[in-house]
Every structure is written in structure tokens, then in C-alpha cells.
Amino acid sequence: MSSGPEALQKVFKTLSDPTRIRILRLLEQEELIVGELMNILGMAQSRVSRHLAILREAGLLTDRRDGTFVAYRLALPEDGPWADAWALSRAAFADDPTAKRDDTLLRQALAARKARALSGRSFFDEVGPEWDALRTVFGDDLLRARATATLVPPRLRVADIGTGTGVLALELADLGLDVIGIDQSGAMLEAARDKAAELAPATPGRIEFRTGDAHALPLEDASVDAAFGHMVLHSLAEPGRAIQEMARIVRPGGQVVLVDFLLHDHTWMAQELGLLWLGFEEAQLRDWITEAGLVAPRLRRYASEAKRDLPASFVATAHRPSGADGADG
Numbered sequence: 001m002s003s004g005p006e007a008l009q010k011v012f013k014t015l016s017d018p019t020r021i022r023i024l025r026l027l028e029q030e031e032l033i034v035g036e037l038m039n040i041l042g043m044a045q046s047r048v049s050r051h052l053a054i055l056r057e058a059g060l061l062t063d064r065r066d067g068t069f070v071a072y073r074l075a076l077p078e079d080g081p082w083a084d085a086w087a088l089s090r091a092a093f094a095d096d097p098t099a100k101r102d103d104t105l106l107r108q109a110l111a112a113r114k115a116r117a118l119s120g121r122s123f124f125d126e127v128g129p130e131w132d133a134l135r136t137v138f139g140d141d142l143l144r145a146r147a148t149a150t151l152v153p154p155r156l157r158v159a160d161i162g163t164g165t166g167v168l169a170l171e172l173a174d175l176g177l178d179v180i181g182i183d184q185s186g187a188m189l190e191a192a193r194d195k196a197a198e199l200a201p202a203t204p205g206r207i208e209f210r211t212g213d214a215h216a217l218p219l220e221d222a223s224v225d226a227a228f229g230h231m232v233l234h235s236l237a238e239p240g241r242a243i244q245e246m247a248r249i250v251r252p253g254g255q256v257v258l259v260d261f262l263l264h265d266h267t268w269m270a271q272e273l274g275l276l277w278l279g280f281e282e283a284q285l286r287d288w289i290t291e292a293g294l295v296a297p298r299l300r301r302y303a304s305e306a307k308r309d310l311p312a313s314f315v316a317t318a319h320r321p322s323g324a325d326g327a328d329g
């Protein structure tokens with residue numbers, strides 16, 4: 001190819017499309033097949049193939065048949081202004097976020113290729129039961145809980161008793177639920193309202209905070225689908241009465257969800273964190289739940305996942321009988 005004006009025009013035309021520069025950057029680093037380019041670029045086959053055809057026509061690619069696939073690689077022509085033009089183009093993309101993302105996805109594509117090549121067996125066939133030790137890299141329990149929580153039907157109306165700064169209330173509103181957060185502390189509610197105002201535009205559920213006492217809730221009978229008491233029972237003079245109040249405000253068939261510590265001997269928590277109760281015994285909780293007229297109680301125990309020594313917790317659920325419950329409970 002000559003280095004006259006015509007040749008220069010072809011160089012500029014070929015390199016005028018950012019997608020083609022992205023493809024060339026990738027093919028300079030690795031030999032890739034169309035499917036891999038599609039995954040990295042997030043583009044359909046027709047688009048990737050069209051760009052490859054232009055690059056091939058410009059003489060910038062070598063291709064090699066590998067079984068049923070064709071693998072491409074960048075091969076700059078020795079003559080003409082290609083080397084200079086390519087050096088300029090590549091430098092222009094050095095700090096480009098899309099190019100950085102392409103590089104990350106390229107590494108993933110190469111890792112996937114390596115996994116496929118493992119003597120016909122998948123990476124996962126090789127790893128088998130060791131996976132549980134490896135999988136911690138892929139996300140924590142919270143992430144799985146978030147995924148599971150997406151199953152909650154939206155627009156349920158729920159109450160969060162002892163909402164504090166509204167952490168749970170905001171999470172519930174984020175799932176699309178309508179939430180009433182209740183607390184007796186003005187300072188806590190002020191912090192909760194500030195947070196809600198900040199997040200409101202992005203929160204699908206409605207959220208309202210009310211001042212009130214857990215022992216005499218400012219809510220009508222059977223006015224919510226569920227009532228939560230998250231780490232509040234231990235702050236209350238009469239937890240049993242608060243559970244009765246929660247049972248009163250949920251509709252028939254509605255659920256009460258209690259989360260708190262199991263009985264423990266961390267007396268420092270009473271002094272430093274104002275706990276009135278050092279956790280609860282399962283039998284005591286079940287008595288309170290039954291006395292409140294709730295049925296089908298279920299209690300799960302969870303060891304603390306914190307690095308330091310902290311008490312185990314429980315999540316207890318029970319529901320208000322509905323017509324369908326019969327002898328349930």
C-alpha cells in the first residue's frame with residue numbers, strides 16, 4: 001500500500017469508528033474468535049462481523065481456522081502510515097473506561113477459555129465439592145439474602161417497630177413495600193427521616209415514620225400485612241406486651257417477625273448499649289408468641305458472624321390465624 005493521500009484517507013476511515021479501535025486493541029493482545037469478541041464488546045454477531053470485515057479488508061487482521069471457529073489477530077501492514085496511526089489511536093484509548101472494561105472482560109474470556117480446555121471437563125467438574133471453600137470470593141450471605149428478598153411481593157404494608165434510624169424500614173421500602181416505622185425516640189426518628197429524604201427518589205415503596213410506644217402502638221387493628229421487631233425486644237420493659245401489640249396490628253394471616261439476641265452473658269451490653277434484657281430464651285419467646293394468639297411459630301438460631309465475640313441471634317416468625325388455619329398452631 002502506498003503512503004499517498006488515498007492511503008491516508010483509508011487509514012482515517014478505518015480507524016474512525018471507536019468500536020474498530022476497541023476490536024484492534026483486543027486483537028493486539030490476544031487471538032480471539034467472534035463469540036469471544038461478542039461477549040467482550042456486548043454486541044451482536046452481525047455488528048462484530050461487519051467491523052471485522054472492514055478491518056480484514058484494510059489488511060489489519062490475520063485469521064486462522066481452529067476447528068469450526070476462525071480466530072483473528074491484529075497484524076499491522078509493514079508499509080504505509082498504519083503503524084503511526086495505530087500508535088496514536090491506541091494511546092488515545094489508554095485511559096478510556098470502556099477500554100479498561102474491555103481488558104477486564106478479555107481476562108474473563110481467557111479464563112473461560114482455559115476452563116473449557118480442561119481436558120473436556122468443565123472447571124466445575126474438576127473443583128467439585130471444593131467449591132464451597134472457593135465460592136466465598138463470589139459474594140457474601142447478604143448478597144444472597146438480597147437476591148432472595150426480591151421474591152417479596154411489592155406493595156405489602158408493613159410496620160417496623162423500634163425502627164431506630166430506619167435501617168430495616170429503608171431496606172423494606174427498597175423492596176417496594178410500604179413501611180411505617182415507629183419509635184419512641186425523636187432523635188432516632190429525625191435521623192431516619194433524614195436518610196429517607198435522601199434516598200426517597202430511588203426508593204420504590206412509600207415510607208412514613210411515627211412517634212409511638214411499642215407497648216401501645218399508634219396503629220389500627222389488622223392494619224398491616226406484617227410487623228417487624230428488629231433488635232427492639234431487648235430494649236422494652238414488657239416484650240410480651242409488645243408482641244401482643246404486633247399481633248393486634250397485623251391482619252388475619254399476617255406475619256410477626258422478631259429478631260434479637262438469644263440469652264447471653266455479655267453484661268457490658270447492658271451498660272454500654274442500654275439493653276434491658278440480655279437476650280431471650282427460646283421457651284420464653286414461644287410462650288409470648290402463643291399468648292399473643294399467634295400461630296405456627298418458627299425460630300431459627302444464628303451464631304454471630306462478627307469477628308469479635310458477640311451473642312447468637314434468632315429470627316422468629318409467627319402469624320395471626322386466618323380462616324384457613326383451622327387447628328393450626
Ligand SMILES: C[S@@+](CC[C@H](N)C(=O)[O-])C[C@H]1O[C@@H](n2cnc3c(N)ncnc32)[C@H](O)[C@@H]1O
Nearest residue numbers: 162163164183184185188213214230231232235
Ligand atoms: C437497639 S435499637 C434498634 C433500632 C433498629 N430496629 C435497628 O435494628 O437498627 C432499639 C430502638 O428501639 C427504640 N425503643 C426503645 N423502647 C421503645 C418503645 N417502648 N417503643 C418504641 N421504640 C422503642 C429505641 O428508641 C431504639 O431506636
